[in-house]
Amino acid sequence: MDQPATKDQKLAFISQGLADIEEAISNHPPETVAVYQQERDAFSGGLAQAKESEWSRAAGLSLSDLTLTTRYLLASAFISAWHAVRGDKARRNQATSPACLLVSAATGLTPEDVLNRFMQYEQVWCTALKPKKRWWFW
Numbered sequence: 001m002d003q004p005a006t007k008d009q010k011l012a013f014i015s016q017g018l019a020d021i022e023e024a025i026s027n028h029p030p031e032t033v034a035v036y037q038q039e040r041d042a043f044s045g046g047l048a049q050a051k052e053s054e055w056s057r058a059a060g061l062s063l064s065d066l067t068l069t070t071r072y073l074l075a076s077a078f079i080s081a082w083h084a085v086r087g088d089k090a091r092r093n094q095a096t097s098p099a100c101l102l103v104s105a106a107t108g109l110t111p112e113d114v115l116n117r118f119m120q121y122e123q124v125w126c127t128a129l130k131p132k133k134r135w136w137f138w
Helices: 007-025 030-049 054-059 063-085 089-107 111-129
Strands: none
Touching (some): 007 063, 030 063, 030 111
């Protein structure tokens, strides 16, 4: 019988997934990449200053594990939002489920808690990715 993956193996899988997603994001138009990088860096900077969060207490995550899982969810939510803004619900859903399940499995957090956080991130990305309305006054 196969042994279940350890927490470290799951976190390594998340790390590789994050690298793959960020590589895919880098192939988007430059202005889209800039939005992602700016928002990601702002969020990561705030996270790095936090000593602990509800997630780190609930799951016993170190700050580096918390940062990794959060960045993975942020990147996955970005891809999900990219598809949602373009009306491709099937591709949106493909980005959502695996990310939430993997983070839940790696951290021990409930799938509901992870999905709620993912949905918050996705909403932020949808707002950032929607085309801006321009008002012309003559």
